[in-house]
């Protein structure tokens with residue numbers, strides 16, 4: 001069970017990550033959403049819908065159960081709450097989820113281009129598996145949540161075309177770091193395409209394998 005102090009700390013973390021996402025240009029205004037599973041419980045803390053990050057107070061964070069029912073909250077949870085909840089139900093090791101609407105990823109996938117393994121951090125954080133491509137459906141539904149997680153499989157991030165990216169992780173820091181690595185790789189790929197220099201040279205497959213091995217065995221990262 002999370003103590004009162006621990007829960008307050010996690011509520012603060014949710015708000016801080018949201019502000020960081022705005023500062024990085026990954027979301028505008030109140031867009032995107034973040035959630036954290038309260039350790040050793042079936043309760044989730046999630047951003048309230050439609051409130052700008054600058055205005056969210058600790059008591060505005062919504063607590064829901066694993067089916068998205070409000071346990072404690074003054075507001076409705078984020079409209080993508082069903083996808084967050086299904087991720088926690090499907091993957092017991094997931095401790096947090098992050099969704100941002102970062103522009104380079106959105107631009108590339110709107111042009112039907114997948115982000116390749118063009119940067120080391122992208123390989124490390126996604127263990128070489130890159131991003132899955134999810135459904136083009138209205139996001140606020142069980143159908144959308146299921147299609148998202150079916151697409152994600154054993155990967156750590158999925159693209160919602162014409163919308164954004166959804167990443168999972170053991171902690172909110174890792175889930176958000178995955179959003180950062182994905183957008184960074186998208187920028188570099190976008191730049192290489194903008195240079196009209198053809199396809200970029202990628203990290204050789206054997207080096208990617210070494211990187212994945214290193215991160216799995218705890219010997220390193222980016």
Ligand SMILES: [Zn+2]
Pocket residue numbers: 031032033099101163164
């Ligand atoms: Zn969204």
